[in-house]
Amino acid sequence: MSEPQKYADRIYRSGSAIAAGVLLLGLAGWLGGDAILRGEDRTPLTAASTLLFVVPLVVAFTLRPAVFASDERLRVRNPFRTITAPWGAVDTIRSSYSTEVLAGGTKYQMWAIPVSMRARSKATRHNDQVASGRPARGGLMGLSFGGGGMAGSQDTGPRVPPGDAAVAELRELAERHGEKTQGGTVGVRWSYEILAPLAVGAVGLAVMWLTG
Template structure:
């Protein structure tokens, strides 16, 4: 009797900067919107409520929501307005150019939660070029240092894409059909808030 294949928790890839920015924006929206709701006069509370109904879901969509989950069976990409589930066998290409993308069954999907930093990529390339030329890597102040990293570097996005490629190759036999689910829990309140805000502003 063969032992079952071990089950591992999904790897989760998210942007720490986006999470921090989202929390700050939500705090700012709560402060300004709450003040307008509590102290505003006339139509101000209604306008504030509509603006919050529109803005809060959008802030969540573009900062807190994006994530990429890599499991043994599939890659699940949670973007601002939809969630794409891709069995590993359907994936044709994973790349990082100016943005991170995955191509499955001929369709391209962006990986919103894995931002590409051209600055970090250039830093890693310069570091690797110095190593290849035999020069010591730069220290904290741009000087050579024995304590500096002596090995090759990769930009965080490039390293993540390489990990995803390895997983895709390892689980290439996991076949299936890609599925897309729209995030109506984000789209519906944002659209309702935008419509209400437009009506309030046009009828002012």
């Protein structure tokens, strides 16, 4: 018999965080590069230390967070840690004020899937209108998942906020694959590629401040 077909990881990331990160990195590179090239006295060293401190922080909180879901495991890449858990070790995935995975008896936040209380409120109002029979109008931020239609057209389908939809998908994957892979060990790895330059930048800024 042929082996079951394996699919590529499902990847969950925040588009708005990525856009903000690119913008901030561009701004930091422009200001910091100008200070390094044109600054006098200690300015270039201060600018370099600041970049070493700021750039890893921006990358950590905007570009780095992601959630990868395969048939075998869930991998959560947070700002400073990466958590890898086989589906059999995942107890539950939930969303309240933040999205969280409980694996191996420990709770881990999923930074890549933010919770929007505003989106939840809008979805609740829309769904209440549909349930009561009142016409609900579609909008740029309010198209139902899985549906089409142009902005401003009547929207009669239920809405689910993007964060809650992602959590529902992950919960379904955990239930589906968890039965096949019971148990397993949760692995946690610190992101030294972020922490190392961050620490160097912090030390450089401290030295500049103490000797200034």
